[in-house]
Amino acid sequence: MPRVDVAVIGAGLAGLTCAAELAERGASVFLAAKGMATTHWTHGGLDVGVAPDASTPREAARRLAAIAGHPYAALADDLEPAVTGHLERCAAAGLDYAGTLDAPLVPVPTAIGSLRPAAILPLAQAAALEPWGDDGLLLVGFRRYRDFWPAYAARNLEAGEWSGGPRRIAGVEVTLPGLEGLRNLNGQSLARLFDGATWRTAALRAIAAAIPAGTWRIGLPAVLGLLDHAQAHADAERILGARAFEIASLPPSVPGLRLFEALRGTIARAGGRIQIGFDVVSVERDGSRVAAIHTEAASRTLRIAADAFVLATGGIAGTGFRAGHDGTIRERVFGLAVTAPPRERWLAEWPLEPQPLEEAGIRTDANLVPAELENVRVIGTALAGMRYLDQRCGDGVALASAHRAAASLADVARAEVVA
Amino acid sequence: MTFRDAAVRDFPPFSTDACIKCNVCNTACPVARVTDAFPGPKYVGPQAQRFRGPGIGSHAPDHTVDWCSGCGICTRACPAGVLIAETNSRARATIVAERGSSLRNRLISDTDLLIRLGVPLAPLANFGLRNRFARWVGEKVLDVHRRGPLAPFARRTFTAWWRRRGGATTLPATPDPARTVVYFHGCAANGFEPDLGRDAVEILKRNGFTVIVPRQECCGLPFISNGLYDHARRKASTNLASLVDFARAGYRIVGTSTSCTHAIKAEYREMLDLADEDARVVADATWDICELLLDLHDRGELDTDFAALDEPLPYHAPCQLRSHGIGTPAMDLFALVPGLRAADSEHDCCGAAGTYGLKVERWQIAQDVGAPLFAKVRAAAADGATRAACDSETCRWQIEQSSGVPTVHPITILAESYRAASRAT
Numbered sequence: 001m002p003r004v005d006v007a008v009i010g011a012g013l014a015g016l017t018c019a020a021e022l023a024e025r026g027a028s029v030f031l032a033a034k035g036m037a038t039t040h041w042t043h044g045g046l047d048v049g050v051a052p053d054a055s056t057p058r059e060a061a062r063r064l065a066a067i068a069g070h071p072y073a074a075l076a077d078d079l080e081p082a083v084t085g086h087l088e089r090c091a092a093a094g095l096d097y098a099g100t101l102d103a104p105l106v107p108v109p110t111a112i113g114s115l116r117p118a119a120i121l122p123l124a125q126a127a128a129l130e131p132w133g134d135d136g137l138l139l140v141g142f143r144r145y146r147d148f149w150p151a152y153a154a155r156n157l158e159a160g161e162w163s164g165g166p167r168r169i170a171g172v173e174v175t176l177p178g179l180e181g182l183r184n185l186n187g188q189s190l191a192r193l194f195d196g197a198t199w200r201t202a203a204l205r206a207i208a209a210a211i212p213a214g215t216w217r218i219g220l221p222a223v224l225g226l227l228d229h230a231q232a233h234a235d236a237e238r239i240l241g242a243r244a245f246e247i248a249s250l251p252p253s254v255p256g257l258r259l260f261e262a263l264r265g266t267i268a269r270a271g272g273r274i275q276i277g278f279d280v281v282s283v284e285r286d287g288s289r290v291a292a293i294h295t296e297a298a299s300r301t302l303r304i305a306a307d308a309f310v311l312a313t314g315g316i317a318g319t320g321f322r323a324g325h326d327g328t329i330r331e332r333v334f335g336l337a338v339t340a341p342p343r344e345r346w347l348a349e350w351p352l353e354p355q356p357l358e359e360a361g362i363r364t365d366a367n368l369v370p371a372e373l374e375n376v377r378v379i380g381t382a383l384a385g386m387r388y389l390d391q392r393c394g395d396g397v398a399l400a401s402a403h404r405a406a407a408s409l410a411d412v413a414r415a416e417v418v419a
Numbered sequence: 420m421t422f423r424d425a426a427v428r429d430f431p432p433f434s435t436d437a438c439i440k441c442n443v444c445n446t447a448c449p450v451a452r453v454t455d456a457f458p459g460p461k462y463v464g465p466q467a468q469r470f471r472g473p474g475i476g477s478h479a480p481d482h483t484v485d486w487c488s489g490c491g492i493c494t495r496a497c498p499a500g501v502l503i504a505e506t507n508s509r510a511r512a513t514i515v516a517e518r519g520s521s522l523r524n525r526l527i528s529d530t531d532l533l534i535r536l537g538v539p540l541a542p543l544a545n546f547g548l549r550n551r552f553a554r555w556v557g558e559k560v561l562d563v564h565r566r567g568p569l570a571p572f573a574r575r576t577f578t579a580w581w582r583r584r585g586g587a588t589t590l591p592a593t594p595d596p597a598r599t600v601v602y603f604h605g606c607a608a609n610g611f612e613p614d615l616g617r618d619a620v621e622i623l624k625r626n627g628f629t630v631i632v633p634r635q636e637c638c639g640l641p642f643i644s645n646g647l648y649d650h651a652r653r654k655a656s657t658n659l660a661s662l663v664d665f666a667r668a669g670y671r672i673v674g675t676s677t678s679c680t681h682a683i684k685a686e687y688r689e690m691l692d693l694a695d696e697d698a699r700v701v702a703d704a705t706w707d708i709c710e711l712l713l714d715l716h717d718r719g720e721l722d723t724d725f726a727a728l729d730e731p732l733p734y735h736a737p738c739q740l741r742s743h744g745i746g747t748p749a750m751d752l753f754a755l756v757p758g759l760r761a762a763d764s765e766h767d768c769c770g771a772a773g774t775y776g777l778k779v780e781r782w783q784i785a786q787d788v789g790a791p792l793f794a795k796v797r798a799a800a801a802d803g804a805t806r807a808a809c810d811s812e813t814c815r816w817q818i819e820q821s822s823g824v825p826t827v828h829p830i831t832i833l834a835e836s837y838r839a840a841s842r843a844t
Contacts, residue, residue: 001713001746030746035498049473132767184458187444251442268765278744296686297700297744319498 004028004273006409007293007306009333010320011276012037015312016263017082020089021406023270028137030095031272032295032305036260038318042223042249044255046097046120048396050105055117058101064393069385072393074366074398082358083120083396084401085109093262095232098126109137109219111148111249113156117392122255124224125231127217127245135243138216140207143175144185147250148221148318166217174210176203181383190223191254194232198223200287206240211240222246222254278302280333289375290334294333308375308409309335312402315361315381315388327375329360331382336362336370338382354390361385367408377405428530428685429694432509438465438501447496449768450723452486453787460493460656464503471510484510488772488785489644490738495653508643512690515646524564527774528641528650534610537572545571558779567777568816570611576667577609577616578632586620587631589755596669599629600711601662603683605676606637607812615827618834619708625837626715626722631670634661638679644773645688655687655698663697666704673706673829677740677810678773684743703775707740709748709829716755726839728832729758733799735792735818737811738768747831749810756836761808762799766792769809771817789821796822808832 004027008019011033019031049072051063059097061079063182065072072079080101089096099120108114108128120392137152137157139191150171157169164304177200179185193376194200213217218240236244248255267274279297285291290309294301313333327343340346340360348355361384364370370379381388388394427434440459445459447450457463463484463751471481484507493503526533537544547553554565563569571773581588591599600623608616620630639654662683674680683705687693706714715721736747753761769789776785796807796818807826810813819826 001717001748002751034500036447036496037498040443040446041441182455184441184455184462185449186445188452189455192452252446257446265765268763273764275741275744275746277497277741279500295744298681298707298742302745 001030001302001304003305004030005306006308006310007032008219008312009280009293010312010314010380011274012312012314012318012380012398013039013259013395014402014415015310016260016267017086017399018310018312018402018406019274020263020266020270021085021403022410023267023272024209025406025410027218027410028292029267029272030306031267031274032278032280032304033274033276036239036276037314039253039256039260041251041253042256043121043125043218043390044253044259045118045125046086046099046379046399047118047392048079048083048101048120049391049393050117051391055104056102056104060105061101061393061396064386064391066405067385069363071383071386071397071401074368075397075404078404078407080401082399086399087120089266090262093265094146095258095262096123096230097121097241098123098414099129100159103129109139109153109157109247111153111221111247112381113153113160115160115162117158118346120153121343124229124246124256125222125248125255127243128219128247130243132164132166132217135166135215135217136170137166137219138211139169139171139219140210141171141173141221142179142180142190143173145223146181146185147187148168148247151329156193165351168214172210172212173208174207176206178247186252187221187223187249187254188226188252188257191226191257194225197228199233200232201239202272204236208240208279211242217246218242220244224247226254226257250403264282276303283334285373287374290373308377310353310377310405310409311362311382313382316357320382321360331362333372334370334376336372339363358387358389359385368405378407379405427502427690430693431505431689432468434501435465435468435506435815437499439499440466440499441497443496444493447492449490449492449788450486450784452538454482454486454784456784458483460487460503460507463487463506464493468506468508468680470552479713481506481510481514482573484823485646486781486784487511488768488770488775488788490768490772491742492767495741503688508646508690508700511646512648516648519643519766520647521562523778524774525647525650527563527777528640528645528647529637530610531637531654532554534576534606536833538574538576538610541572541574558652562779563777564779564782566820567782568771568775568820570607570812570816572827573610573613575613575625577604577613579771580613580617581632583748587629588633589631590664590668591629594668595629596671597625599631599670601665601670601672602630602632602651603635603638603662603674603679603705604632605674605679605812606690608675612812618830622708622712622830622834622837623673626712626720627770633665639691640678640682640686641774643686643751644775648691652691654692655691655693658683659687659693659697659701662701662704666700670704671706671711672701672704673708673711675708675813675828677707677737678812680705681739681742707743707745707810708749709752710743710745712833713748713751716752722837723755724840725756725833725836726760726843727758728836728839730760731799731802731804732759732832733764733796733797733804733807733824734761734829735764735766735769735807735814737795737809737814738772740810749808752829752833756768756833757785759832759836762764764792764795766795769814769817771813774837776813776817785817786821789817793822794822800824801830
């Protein structure tokens with residue numbers, strides 16, 4: 001395979017974003033991943049961070065940056081251009097967002113009727129960010145669709161604390177046309193039905209007919225179209241005569257699929273290549289530099305030679321690391337050292353508490369270069385020092401680190417061209 | 420280090436315990452996307468697998484697995500390394516072994532037989548393939564869809580041409596494995612597209628290779644796809660016996676069908692349990708032709724005297740090629756041809772999946788799977804493209820039939836460019 005400027009390993013938000021930005025900056029890019037990554041499981045919004053007393057994502061990131069060793073400490077200047085770049089990139093691919101780093105973090109409902117803080121969401125989810133005023137919340141589920149139960153979610157929301165929330169919460173289940181004979185109904189198959197304008201109109205009319213009297217904002221499962229999603233959401237608000245917002249439910253996450261496709265398409269249009277399905281099996285090193293990686297293949301291996309390599313393979317949960325029986329943790333591709341708490345402190349007493357092991361990761365310099373290898377950059381949740389589930393900072397760190405890596409590597413490529 | 424280590428590739432169902440039920444494979448499946456008949460690779464694969472096995476009986480919850488087209492996209496999408504498509508193929512084979520197979524499936528899988536019958540009778544057979552009444556009868560009698568993409572038979576096979584020109588078929592007296600390759604033509608280049616075989620030989624010779632075409636049969640993939648593993652094993656064993664001496668002597672085996680070469684590289688081992696030393700040596704020696712040419716180029720040994728071909732060219736990377744894990748070498752080679760503006764279709768599957776798109780009850784599914792691709796090819800044609808390119812034969816025939824745009828192997832394009840360069844000098 002011809003040599004490329006940069007090989008990116010990993011196809012999550014960090015890897016896709018870094019590959020997209022590098023390709024946009026004119027670098028030749030090859031993205032290799034052992035499989036699809038977390039975009040398909042997540043809600044599609046941008047979690048930049050939460051922290052006590054922080055009312056916006058920017059404030060939260062600043063508070064998190066004050067924690068010793070947190071990735072944000074080194075990425076303070078990157079967050080703003082990274083988020084702006086991401087929102088512009090997605091918008092250019094037809095996926096618009098609402099919210100900014102300075103928008104208030106407000107509680108939005110989840111599919112099980114809990115609340116999560118959000119400030120930056122895809123447009124189709126954004127009506128949940130607006131002040132509720134006198135609006136009631138009507139959750140609408142679809143008969144035979146098993147991944148969203150409006151009455152259950154409504155009951156949980158009623159029972160919970162929701163300051164500034166709607167005055168009334170109700171759930172209703174609607175029978176959509178033509179689903180009776182279907183055996184395999186999931187978010188994705190519903191979204192494909194919503195891509196068709198004729199069925200969509202009929203379905204939205206059926207929903208409109210089920211809305212009780214009163215002023216409601218409508219919460220729907222996130223299934224309003226995969227390809228034609230912007231129009232589907234606009235049609236929903238028009239036909240329902242109300243603000244409507246999507247709520248992500250169980251995988252397959254339709255908002256995540258839209259995000260993946262927006263970034264994949266951006267990379268392809270900018271001339272980058274993507275190969276998904278083959279793990280890195282060996283690395284050619286030249287002193288403190290990586291000369292090439294080899295990915296598994298049906299026979300032999302594929303040699304990918306590049307000037308620089310971006311490691312975006314995730315942390316413990318993303319299978320970027322492997323723990324040994326002796327309690328050591330190594331990074332899987334390059335064998336980089338992983339900073340982690342001692343084994344006896346890996347796990348908290350209860351599963352839903354913040355887990356110390358989450359902080360395991362790779363320490364880098366300010367340019368995200370690990371100590372062992374000078375032409376490698378580490379981005380995303382492989383970085384040490386954060387608890388991205390608890391701190392809700394995974395997307396922000398992914399974007400900021402991807403931006404930092406792309407900017408530093410594009411500078412290197414340009415300098416070489418000039419030289 | 421991965422779950423896809425040697426033991427797992429020898430017996431893919433081992434990998435299903437690594438499934439974390441994340442649904443990613445279901446989002447990637449091109450068949451589940453368009454039909455409710457197939458519940459998706461997760462349900463028929465890692466989930467159903469635990470209900471399969473000796474003693475569980477013939478009523479395992481398996482029948483929907485037969486709607487899988489075998490494209491392999493689920494396996495590549497899986498972040499946990501589960502060999503989903505391979506597991507499902509084995510499940511289908513178990514069903515076929517227990518319940519038998521239709522005459523239709525046995526017939527359309529037996530390409531060697533079809534070529535043996537069809538080539539001598541090519542004028543008549545091709546009239547039948549074009550004749551609407553004959554195709555209607557074929558649909559009613561054999562359940563082969565009247566608009567299923569079937570290529571016309573060649574008037575003379577590639578091997579007949581090779582024999583007549585005295586081409587080598589055995590190990591050379593003076594071994595030169597560095598500059599000699601074994602050509603695995605597959606059924607397409609033999610019985611349907613012999614010009615492709617001749618172009619491949621011409622390109623290999625131009626790059627300094629002596630070509631040997633040893634005795635070979637169908638790779639067996641159509642039988643594998645239809646669950647007829649015993650038939651496939653007979654084909655595979657014949658091929659391995661014929662190829663292993665070349666592989667052991669260090670010769671590379673190069674094919675123009677990414678489907679055949681993938682079968683030899685991976686499916687003999689992962690599906691047919693042919694994991695002995697012979698099979699491994701042959702798999703390790705097998706190359707897709709574009710993979711080989713690009714490898715030459717990486718070493719600075721490819722003749723890059725390509726004449727300009729001033730044309731836009733929509734290119735589709737077939738599923739089987741992607742399962743090789745070799746990138747898209749045709750795109751890299753196209754970049755060497757001045758003026759050629761190749762554009763990747765960025766679509767996952769054409770739908771044909773070998774014999775799947777021929778079957779009367781699956782034809783519409785195959786059409787729906789490939790519809791966005793056909794639209795892209797038609798749009799490229801509206802923008803001036805006169806043809807499309809694709810590495811696997813049944814995909815080419817499907818794209819050509821459903822888009823109306825002639826579709827050729829990348830080798831055809833490269834051979835044209837080489838020939839134009841020769842004429843210019």
